[in-house]
Amino acid sequence: MTDQAQLLPGTLDLxxxxxxxxxxxxxxxxxxxxxxxxxxxxxxxxxxxxxGLFRLVRQGLLKANWGTSENNRRAKFYELTxxxxxxxxxxxxxxxxxxxxxxxxxxPQSEEA
Amino acid sequence: MKLLDSLRFRIATLFHRSQMNxxxxxxxxxxxxxxADDLERAGLPRAEAERxxxxxxxxxxxxxxxxxxxxxxxxxESLFQDLRFGLRMLRKSPGFTAVAVLTLAMAIGANAVVFGxxxxxxxxxxxxxxxxxxxxIQRGNEASSxxxxxxxxxxxxxxxxxxxxxxxxGAQAGLDTGENSSRVWLYEVSGNYFDxxxxxxxxxxxxxxxxxxxxxxxxxxxxxxxxxxTRFQDDPGVVGRTVQLNKHPFTIVGVAPxxxxxTLVFFSPDFFVPIVNQEQVDGxxxxxxxxxxxxxxxMGHVKPGVTPAQAVADLNSIGSWLQKTYPKEDEQRTFxxxxxxxxxxxxxxxxxxFMTALMLLAGLILLAACAxxxxxxxxxxxxxxxxxxxRLALGAGRIRVLRQLLTEAMLLSVVGGxxxxxxxxxxxRSLSVWQPFSRFPIHIPANPDANVxxxxxxxxxxxxxxxxAVPVRQVLRTDPYEIxxxxxxxxxxxxxTARDVLIGAQIAICAVLVTSSMVAARGLMRSLxxxxxxxxxxxxxxxxxxxxxxxxxxxxxxxxxxxxxxxESIPDxxxxxxxxxxxxxxxxxxxxxxxxxxxxxxxxSNARADSFTFSISPGYFHAAVTALLSGRTITWHDDKDxxxxxxxxxxxxxxxxxxxxxxxxxxxxxxxxxRIQVVGIVEDGKYNNLTEAQQPAMFLPMLQSASSQTFLVxxxxxxxxxxxxxxxxxxxxxxxxxxxxIEPWNKQMYNVLFPSHVAAMALGVLGIMGAMLSITGIxxxxxxxxxxxxxELGIRMALxxxxxxxxxxxxxxxxxxxxxxxxxxxxxxxxxxxxxxVVVYQATPRDPLxxxxxxxxxxxxxxxxxxxxxxxxxxVDPMTLLREQ
Numbered sequence: 001m002t003d004q005a006q007l008l009p010g011t012l013d014l015x016x017x018x019x020x021x022x023x024x025x026x027x028x029x030x031x032x033x034x035x036x037x038x039x040x041x042x043x044x045x046x047x048x049x050x051x052g053l054f055r056l057v058r059q060g061l062l063k064a065n066w067g068t069s070e071n072n073r074r075a076k077f078y079e080l081t082x083x084x085x086x087x088x089x090x091x092x093x094x095x096x097x098x099x100x101x102x103x104x105x106x107x108p109q110s111e112e113a
Numbered sequence: 114m115k116l117l118d119s120l121r122f123r124i125a126t127l128f129h130r131s132q133m134n135x136x137x138x139x140x141x142x143x144x145x146x147x148x149a150d151d152l153e154r155a156g157l158p159r160a161e162a163e164r165x166x167x168x169x170x171x172x173x174x175x176x177x178x179x180x181x182x183x184x185x186x187x188x189x190e191s192l193f194q195d196l197r198f199g200l201r202m203l204r205k206s207p208g209f210t211a212v213a214v215l216t217l218a219m220a221i222g223a224n225a226v227v228f229g230x231x232x233x234x235x236x237x238x239x240x241x242x243x244x245x246x247x248x249x250i251q252r253g254n255e256a257s258s259x260x261x262x263x264x265x266x267x268x269x270x271x272x273x274x275x276x277x278x279x280x281x282x283g284a285q286a287g288l289d290t291g292e293n294s295s296r297v298w299l300y301e302v303s304g305n306y307f308d309x310x311x312x313x314x315x316x317x318x319x320x321x322x323x324x325x326x327x328x329x330x331x332x333x334x335x336x337x338x339x340x341x342x343t344r345f346q347d348d349p350g351v352v353g354r355t356v357q358l359n360k361h362p363f364t365i366v367g368v369a370p371x372x373x374x375x376t377l378v379f380f381s382p383d384f385f386v387p388i389v390n391q392e393q394v395d396g397x398x399x400x401x402x403x404x405x406x407x408x409x410x411x412m413g414h415v416k417p418g419v420t421p422a423q424a425v426a427d428l429n430s431i432g433s434w435l436q437k438t439y440p441k442e443d444e445q446r447t448f449x450x451x452x453x454x455x456x457x458x459x460x461x462x463x464x465x466x467f468m469t470a471l472m473l474l475a476g477l478i479l480l481a482a483c484a485x486x487x488x489x490x491x492x493x494x495x496x497x498x499x500x501x502x503x504r505l506a507l508g509a510g511r512i513r514v515l516r517q518l519l520t521e522a523m524l525l526s527v528v529g530g531x532x533x534x535x536x537x538x539x540x541x542r543s544l545s546v547w548q549p550f551s552r553f554p555i556h557i558p559a560n561p562d563a564n565v566x567x568x569x570x571x572x573x574x575x576x577x578x579x580x581x582a583v584p585v586r587q588v589l590r591t592d593p594y595e596i597x598x599x600x601x602x603x604x605x606x607x608x609x610t611a612r613d614v615l616i617g618a619q620i621a622i623c624a625v626l627v628t629s630s631m632v633a634a635r636g637l638m639r640s641l642x643x644x645x646x647x648x649x650x651x652x653x654x655x656x657x658x659x660x661x662x663x664x665x666x667x668x669x670x671x672x673x674x675x676x677x678x679x680x681e682s683i684p685d686x687x688x689x690x691x692x693x694x695x696x697x698x699x700x701x702x703x704x705x706x707x708x709x710x711x712x713x714x715x716x717x718s719n720a721r722a723d724s725f726t727f728s729i730s731p732g733y734f735h736a737a738v739t740a741l742l743s744g745r746t747i748t749w750h751d752d753k754d755x756x757x758x759x760x761x762x763x764x765x766x767x768x769x770x771x772x773x774x775x776x777x778x779x780x781x782x783x784x785x786x787x788r789i790q791v792v793g794i795v796e797d798g799k800y801n802n803l804t805e806a807q808q809p810a811m812f813l814p815m816l817q818s819a820s821s822q823t824f825l826v827x828x829x830x831x832x833x834x835x836x837x838x839x840x841x842x843x844x845x846x847x848x849x850x851x852x853x854x855i856e857p858w859n860k861q862m863y864n865v866l867f868p869s870h871v872a873a874m875a876l877g878v879l880g881i882m883g884a885m886l887s888i889t890g891i892x893x894x895x896x897x898x899x900x901x902x903x904x905e906l907g908i909r910m911a912l913x914x915x916x917x918x919x920x921x922x923x924x925x926x927x928x929x930x931x932x933x934x935x936x937x938x939x940x941x942x943x944x945x946x947x948x949x950x951v952v953v954y955q956a957t958p959r960d961p962l963x964x965x966x967x968x969x970x971x972x973x974x975x976x977x978x979x980x981x982x983x984x985x986x987x988x989v990d991p992m993t994l995l996r997e998q
Contacts, residue, residue, distance in 0.1 A: 027140060028147040046148070046169055047176035050141065054183040071150045075143045 026075035217529025220482035225537035253447030275413035287661025287852035289357035317352035317367030331387035360663030487583030492897035494584035522581025530573025623883030624938020630876035636956035646798015648738035649858035655825035690733030693820035725810040744793030751814035765809035803954035891978035911991035923986035
């Protein structure tokens with residue numbers, strides 16, 4: 001647990017969009033899915049998920065409906081809207097560019113040696 | 114769509130806050146349960162699993178708050194921020210705020226008042242069930258609803274298209290309830306009146322068609338609720354009581370419901386009596402006289418499924434049957450339908466047209482106010498361009514900045530609207546209780562209701578949006594970098610812009626209104642002191658009708674002489690006379706055709722004059738101070754056995770005898786053939802109203818031409834209050850059952866001065882509105898031009914310009930517009946005074962006081978409007994200005 005990485009600001013939204021892109025999930029399910037696709041490498045406090053979810057709904061990127069979960073409990077299920085899918089694509093590209101740039105910048109260069 | 118959705122969501126979050134809280138809690142709880150399920154599956158007992166799940170979740174309260182904010186709480190919060198900031202900005206410029214709020218309050222208040230009256234008179238006229246299908250029957254060729262009673266009966270019994278037809282007539286009578294008698298206004302109504310209208314009594318019963326069993330067979334009274342309240346103090350025991358109406362016993366059978374005030378909106382009766390008892394009320398039976406059209410109105414509900422056109426066709430077929438059967442009594446009978454509440458089309462059409470015009474005018478005033486406020490707002494936005502630029506540069510969205518400006522506009526409009534609405538509520542309330550004619554129960558019921566509030570609110574919001582939108586383009590164009598760098602230096606236009614024309618027109622209209630209201634006010638003042646052919650000051654008029662106290666025949670003149678004798682014993686009375694109808698109070702009687710003595714064929718077309726006719730006592734001319742020009746006045750010897758004589762006025766002499774000098778001793782004839790000798794000539798006077806053309810009048814001896822209507826003219830220098838009390842007790846001593854109305858003559862003349870009063874008042878109100886518009890218009894323009902040219906002005910000052918030059922540079926345009934507009938307006942106002950002279954006696958613009966007044970008023974207005982901008986222009990400190998920009 002202790003070797004989990006802290007989230008960078010703004011990345012939680014991206015992770016949520018990514019998690020939901022594979023199919024409708026409820027809040028706890030999203031948390032599990034993020035853990036699954038990131039190999040449990042990220043530290044997310046469970047409650048912190050929810051302000052993000054409400055923000056994404058308000059921005060029209062997610063839509064939510066109440067339903068029944070696999071545990072036979074009432075739960076709110078989130079799925080991507082068309083705008084959400086588009087945003088996920090754009091943000092993923094942005095992230096990749098950023099990550100590449102940061103990665104390149106931080107990579108050991110020949111001049112340093 | 115997305116915008117709409119998010120708007121709906123935000124509104125929903127505003128109103129369903131608690132519901133939303135519950136939903137968030139549900140969701141968080143569901144999450145914890147799911148986690149606990151997993152932990153339980155991993156082997157923990159349920160209770161322990163739930164505890165762990167809660168701990169892992171973290172601060173529930175905090176996340177709940179954050180979730181709610183994320184879901185839209187931000188909107189509300191930033192709205193409050195905007196409001197707070199807006200309030201602070203408005204408080205920082207109290208002059209601007211005051212002008213804006215006042216302008217809006219007046220413009221919106223004017224709209225609310227006009228709409229309130231419109232709403233009461235036209236939109237919601239009568240409080241009866243199914244008012245939509247209730248129609249009054251009026252003649253097809255004239256806007257009059259008068260019918261003869263016999264015709265009404267035929268219309269009622271022969272039509273196939275109405276659910277009953279009711280008849281109603283207004284009348285005045287004396288009511289004696291045992292303590293003292295008073296004059297009352299009542300409706301004489303057909304027995305089916307309440308049933309046709311669907312009115313249920315609030316107490317006792319109403320009368321029905323079955324109560325009518327011939328003339329004077331139904332001596333019943335149904336009180337109006339208001340009269341029951343004021344006269345009988347809500348006493349339920351009043352039902353079944355017998356009272357004296359014109360000395361005839363009538364039984365009070367019931368009280369009408371509180372919301373029913375009769376079928377004319379502006380004339381509420383004290384009570385209702387069956388029309389079959391007409392003789393006892395009016396003193397003369399005209400029920401069976403088909404030639405006499407005296408029934409004021411017939412009305413009824415058109416049957417369901419019948420169109421108004423079908424109903425008219427039905428009535429017209431009865432009309433042609435009546436024409437064939439009774440050709441002599443009345444000529445053509447065609448009919449039309451109209452709304453009963455405003456006396457059919459007679460008042461309905463002009464009132465509707467007038468109110469529509471007023472509403473349009475009020476709308477225009479509001480629009481002009483919005484335009485002016487818009488330019489004021491633009492000036493402010495220009496002043497604040499640095500602030501706006503700074504905010505934009507710091508990352509505020511343009512939308513957010515615009516919202517801030519719009520919030521300020523809305524704030525102003527809502528405050529202005531609230532002030533205006535409360536003012537209009539006060540005005541409408543006092544209008545509702547206002548009785549313009551003290552002798553008549555005429556009033557305008559215009560109590561404000563929810564419709565008025567809604568309209569005022571809507572207008573306030575709409576105008577806020579309207580003038581708040583003016584600076585939008587300005588803000589959207591703002592380039593923060595440029596402005597912060599260089600300060601604003603807009604182009605200074607030299608062309609005549611649409612704004613100039615608008616403000617010029619406003620100033621001109623304002624000057625027209627100021628001119629005409631001053632002309633009207635001066636005319637009114639003059640007419641109070643002009644010569645009417647009598648002197649109304651220091652005279653108490655005692656108004657009574659002996660018929661209402663049961664007198665008839667010779668008893669009438671006998672009682673009148675006793676009254677004169679009794680009043681003469683009151684000390685300090687200088688003179689005393691009697692006339693049947695006082696000039697300029699109750700209106701004289703015309704319709705008395707006069708023929709020369711030689712005329713044999715007394716056809717209307719052969720008449721020389723149509724004269725006012727008065728019956729007077731010998732003392733009348735002396736008491737009224739009407740100058741006798743030649744001959745003698747009336748004496749007590751001119752009685753029934755003496756030859757018939759008359760005193761005439763100059764106009765009469767000119768019209769009938771050609772000149773004043775040869776009229777004395779000559780005879781004239783009336784239409785019934787009586788020969789009357791002229792024994793005296795008096796000066797001309799005003800009889801019906803002040804603006805009438807000079808009318809012929811004859812004064813007959815009361816002993817030869819008796820009338821139960823009595824006006825005693827009591828001249829005295831004593832204090833009117835004491836004198837009135839003395840007169841009242843003296844007359845009561847003769848007969849306690851006489852309904853009396855005692856007031857100074859010049860006070861009673863208010864009725865004839867009413868048009869002048871209304872004209873002066875209306876013009877005054879409009880003048881104030883116009884002044885307010887002009888002030889905001891000039892203020893807005895001047896403020897804008899000063900703030901646009903602040904830098905230029907600073908440079909001019911730095912280069913040594915005098916204060917006067919700076920002022921001219923900053924405000925020259927405003928001054929020019931003011932001068933030009935005022936001149937045009939004054940000219941137009943002088944022209945308009947000719948029209949005004951029709952309404953207001955002695956209205957003339959050729960009056961140095963009026964001209965000086967207009968110039969002064971417009972000058973003052975200009976000073977007021979440019980004061981703040983001028984101060985600002987003069988206080989420019991070139992050093993600070995140049996350093997800053």
